[in-house]
Amino acid sequence: MAAITMLEGIRQALFEEMDRDPAVVALGEDIGVYGGAFKVSEGLLARFGPERVIDTPISETAIVGAACGMSYLGLRPVAEMQFIDFIACCFNQVTNFVAKSHYRWGAPVPMVLRGPSGGGVHGGPFHSANPEMYFVHTPGLKVIYPSTVYDAKGLLKSAIRDNNPVLFFEHKFLYRRVKDEIPAGDFTVPIGKAAVRREGRDLTIISYAAMAHTALEAAELLAKEGIEAEVIDLRTLLPLDRETILNSVKKTNKLLIVHEDTRTGGIAGEIAAIVCEGAFEDLDGPIVRVTAPDTPVPYSPPLEERFLPNAEKVVAAARELAKY
Amino acid sequence: MSVASSRAGQELSREQYLDLYYYMQLNRQLEERMVRLFRQNKIVGGLYSSLGQEAISVGTAYALEPRDWLAPMIRNIGALLVKGFKPRDIFTQHMAKYTSPTRGKDGTSHFGDLKVRHTVSPISMLGDLIPVMTGVAMAGRYLGQNIVTMTWIGDGGSSTGAFHEGLNFAATQRAALVLVLENNQWAYSTPVTRQVPLKNLADRAKAYGIHSAVVDGNDVVAVYTATKEAVDRCRAGNGPVLIEAKTMRMKGHAQHDPAEYVPKEMFEYWKARDPIPLYEKYLTERKIWDAAKKAEIDARIERELDADQKFAEESPLPPPELAEEGAYCDGCHKIEADWKRPKEEVTPPKSSIQAEWTAPKLGGLDADFVAKAEIPGAKEVAAANGPTSQAAVVVAPGANAAKAATQPAPASKDELASAPALRVPFGRGPKDKEFVRERSERSQEKQRHAGARPKRRKR
Numbered sequence: 001m002a003a004i005t006m007l008e009g010i011r012q013a014l015f016e017e018m019d020r021d022p023a024v025v026a027l028g029e030d031i032g033v034y035g036g037a038f039k040v041s042e043g044l045l046a047r048f049g050p051e052r053v054i055d056t057p058i059s060e061t062a063i064v065g066a067a068c069g070m071s072y073l074g075l076r077p078v079a080e081m082q083f084i085d086f087i088a089c090c091f092n093q094v095t096n097f098v099a100k101s102h103y104r105w106g107a108p109v110p111m112v113l114r115g116p117s118g119g120g121v122h123g124g125p126f127h128s129a130n131p132e133m134y135f136v137h138t139p140g141l142k143v144i145y146p147s148t149v150y151d152a153k154g155l156l157k158s159a160i161r162d163n164n165p166v167l168f169f170e171h172k173f174l175y176r177r178v179k180d181e182i183p184a185g186d187f188t189v190p191i192g193k194a195a196v197r198r199e200g201r202d203l204t205i206i207s208y209a210a211m212a213h214t215a216l217e218a219a220e221l222l223a224k225e226g227i228e229a230e231v232i233d234l235r236t237l238l239p240l241d242r243e244t245i246l247n248s249v250k251k252t253n254k255l256l257i258v259h260e261d262t263r264t265g266g267i268a269g270e271i272a273a274i275v276c277e278g279a280f281e282d283l284d285g286p287i288v289r290v291t292a293p294d295t296p297v298p299y300s301p302p303l304e305e306r307f308l309p310n311a312e313k314v315v316a317a318a319r320e321l322a323k324y
Numbered sequence: 325m326s327v328a329s330s331r332a333g334q335e336l337s338r339e340q341y342l343d344l345y346y347y348m349q350l351n352r353q354l355e356e357r358m359v360r361l362f363r364q365n366k367i368v369g370g371l372y373s374s375l376g377q378e379a380i381s382v383g384t385a386y387a388l389e390p391r392d393w394l395a396p397m398i399r400n401i402g403a404l405l406v407k408g409f410k411p412r413d414i415f416t417q418h419m420a421k422y423t424s425p426t427r428g429k430d431g432t433s434h435f436g437d438l439k440v441r442h443t444v445s446p447i448s449m450l451g452d453l454i455p456v457m458t459g460v461a462m463a464g465r466y467l468g469q470n471i472v473t474m475t476w477i478g479d480g481g482s483s484t485g486a487f488h489e490g491l492n493f494a495a496t497q498r499a500a501l502v503l504v505l506e507n508n509q510w511a512y513s514t515p516v517t518r519q520v521p522l523k524n525l526a527d528r529a530k531a532y533g534i535h536s537a538v539v540d541g542n543d544v545v546a547v548y549t550a551t552k553e554a555v556d557r558c559r560a561g562n563g564p565v566l567i568e569a570k571t572m573r574m575k576g577h578a579q580h581d582p583a584e585y586v587p588k589e590m591f592e593y594w595k596a597r598d599p600i601p602l603y604e605k606y607l608t609e610r611k612i613w614d615a616a617k618k619a620e621i622d623a624r625i626e627r628e629l630d631a632d633q634k635f636a637e638e639s640p641l642p643p644p645e646l647a648e649e650g651a652y653c654d655g656c657h658k659i660e661a662d663w664k665r666p667k668e669e670v671t672p673p674k675s676s677i678q679a680e681w682t683a684p685k686l687g688g689l690d691a692d693f694v695a696k697a698e699i700p701g702a703k704e705v706a707a708a709n710g711p712t713s714q715a716a717v718v719v720a721p722g723a724n725a726a727k728a729a730t731q732p733a734p735a736s737k738d739e740l741a742s743a744p745a746l747r748v749p750f751g752r753g754p755k756d757k758e759f760v761r762e763r764s765e766r767s768q769e770k771q772r773h774a775g776a777r778p779k780r781r782k783r
Contacts, residue, residue, distance in 0.1 A: 022667045025466070033679050049675035051466055057496055059489035062455040066493060069459025072438055073467060074661030077459075093486070097452050104430040105445040107438055108653040139651045163653040 007175040009153035027054040028080030060089035081115030085129045099140035114168035124299035130261040136238045143238040145169040147212035149180035154189030171209045194241035200230035203254035208234040218314035253284040263291040285324030348378040351402035368420040374399035376574035379599035383547030395444035395453040395475040415636035428642035450481030454490025461499035468665025472558045474502040480511020495532040498563035508573035526568035541569030542599040
């Protein structure tokens, strides 16, 4: 079987879910005739028609609001943000209307809000962001951020079938760079389960999305120096898989967290707290973070290179940690 | 825009006329009891009054059918009563009781019911219900339910971005949405003139190309009549309607606010137009009721409110551990759409279409518009565009299949042939030859400059 890209995996999930269940509809800016800014929804309109694939005005609040209203009648809308940065335009609708609906008055909102995120493609301050933590801090939402083709397809299917509002972040650097063979036919990946990508005994590196690949790359480099790192890919940020995190730290006794999101308030802080609460006695060294600095994502290549964590930075931090 | 009058309301039966009175008076008496409860510290949070606005809540909601959906705002308790909620729901919500529809998790009119009463709970942020109810209307159409949706907004709330995004989206979708704009003159302490520089807020409908009406919001029959017309219009597939109901907020923003910023003569003017005495007079003059009937209804209201207030006061507060429950649906709800049309219609191959825009009219200045307007150079531009120059109409993909879309006059083949630029070819992606050619040109260009560029991050 031929390898497919992550983008194709996401596209397959949309096609297969819409084929499976006529309650699944898609809406967003330029997703129909044009097929989406990244061509994720290419061919969707031709197959499912304009009632199910809806080109909207440039109105993020209306997109999310309408998706929420549709879900109240039992539909399962998949709304697209053309770039996830624009989710800021509908922050209120997502955090106050959608996220609180089930808690406040028992009205489930089975919708998915998906969009391309992340840097590394010189998108500048408004086309590169990782705004996941605003939403990880919002009870009522689920937040997914996959790194592989298999996970992207399987998790998007799970998200569409979930009864809760799910934010699905698609790292645009990975869209066409990650390729994999995946099994034919229907499969899902459970929400809320991290994956151990590489076994190791000396330290644990926790990451997700594009940085999961960076962490693996770093682990291979470290192995040449005799340091065996265990690499965990979170896959889901909310709910967080505490068990996998704690089990790994109890085994390796050292923890390094890598994320492309900015430092303050990034998920590394939350993971550090979980580990201090649940595995403090097992730690043999400080919990170390390798993250982007606390700035917007800059445009010019040397600036963005500096901004983004990479394997070198991870290796350097891991080397220091391994000394404890 | 139309201005509604009371006369058309004569289609109502005697029972319906009396219903309108019952609900308005129930609304008022319920709120008066809640003011007393507030003063006794039995209402946990804020209390917002709809005093003087009862005719709008009741008259609008009364035009809906049971299958229709509504989403109230904070001053639409009357609409909830019409939709079938009981006074005990309102009492218990305000008193934060375990027996309330939200079991104490939210207060006031912030509750709803998806299954039976088709009511969506509001949130405190204004305007957000408009896109949500647009989505409800779109889903209703998709499922073949033939429903109409309704929500309310104030003069102040009409200044929000969500109002614009929602109403514009509803207009482009021709969604069956009735938006009732209650112009009660005050947004907290700010007069309407500081919110919107328009004489009639219904004029905003022009910007969305939708139908609108202005109505005396203190005349319940006029409100009902205008709304019924709007609901019928929506159900027939003619797109959303904006109704402006002129009224006055007779109290402060909430109980804590004495509204000293409102000129006294304004209160006096509107007090003389209190919707309930006005309607009582209407019923008496038309001999729809007599004193005995009025006494009977009033007594019924007292009885119902006594029982429900007692129920609420005797209800327990929620157990503290409830605070940590219910942020997520963990299988507690079965989600199922109520299909009123064959699913085959929206399933391939029946749903499949040719996915491209067509542009039978080519944009540019409208010839009629140019003839009337004094725009320098406009006539020259119109002449250069040729005799067919008219306002652009781009037809939705698959418009022939989708009945909801408006059908423009078919264009001649010549017109289409002369406008290749406006046809967006479907599939301008990796499979598109043009795209592949451009991409290879770009990559060759890149390689030429590769030496001068910083190295890309490796993974």
